[in-house]
Amino acid sequence: MNELIDGKMVELPEDTGGEPRCAVVILTDVSASMAGEPIAQLNAGLAEFQRALADDPLASRRCEVALVKFGGTVEIVQDFAVASTLPTLPTLRAGGNTPMGEAIVKAADMLATKKAAYRSEGRAQYRPWIFMITDGQPTDDYSQALTRVHQGDQSKSFLFYAVGCFGADMGTLGMIAPPSTPPLYLQGAKFRELFRWLSDSMGRVAASTPGGMTALPSAGNWGTIAA
Numbered sequence: 001m002n003e004l005i006d007g008k009m010v011e012l013p014e015d016t017g018g019e020p021r022c023a024v025v026i027l028t029d030v031s032a033s034m035a036g037e038p039i040a041q042l043n044a045g046l047a048e049f050q051r052a053l054a055d056d057p058l059a060s061r062r063c064e065v066a067l068v069k070f071g072g073t074v075e076i077v078q079d080f081a082v083a084s085t086l087p088t089l090p091t092l093r094a095g096g097n098t099p100m101g102e103a104i105v106k107a108a109d110m111l112a113t114k115k116a117a118y119r120s121e122g123r124a125q126y127r128p129w130i131f132m133i134t135d136g137q138p139t140d141d142y143s144q145a146l147t148r149v150h151q152g153d154q155s156k157s158f159l160f161y162a163v164g165c166f167g168a169d170m171g172t173l174g175m176i177a178p179p180s181t182p183p184l185y186l187q188g189a190k191f192r193e194l195f196r197w198l199s200d201s202m203g204r205v206a207a208s209t210p211g212g213m214t215a216l217p218s219a220g221n222w223g224t225i226a227a
Helices: 037-055 100-121 143-154 170-176 191-206
Strands: 002-005 008-011 022-029 063-071 073-082 129-134 159-164 184-186 223-225
Touching (some): 022 100, 037 063, 037 191, 063 100, 063 191, 073 100, 100 129, 100 143
Parallel strands (some): 022 063, 022 129, 129 159, 159 184
Antiparallel strands (some): 063 073
């Protein structure tokens, strides 16, 4: 089976069951402070991300996406699913406090389980991602989360990206995020641009060789590194 990818006709195997996988956990802050326009923009951005990923021939086959929300409680909204079969993500609603530490630990546990499943299948895998969006600061103990993130970065077990928006505590995010991927601050309410960047990044990863280096697109049109 042939498909046109980046202007070139590429032969793809008929059976995609053995294709490499990139697991991605999106952590979304849905605490009370996200009510109104912020949560509406977040939902629109997630829908944009899902559409763009499904339209990418390789990313739709190779990326497995999970969505976890934290607001009052931590909840898996969507467990891992290959992007091509990912059901329409539900509309998120805002409420509660910000158990960020628990959410990060949950995401790290999910990735560890998924990576073990890939190994048992003999499946090649890309370095997985945790991609977190928040407008606040943790209301729980985040010490374990900080340890897990920094250990994960040092062992190259996963990549951790944190994006702060509106009134986010960038100082705390700067402590949680590893030096290799400092937190970014969202310009205005550019959630669509953020999620286009994420889908473009997933597309580049999926088109690369597992274990190799991948140059990601610039985040300059939506994010800035906090001073």
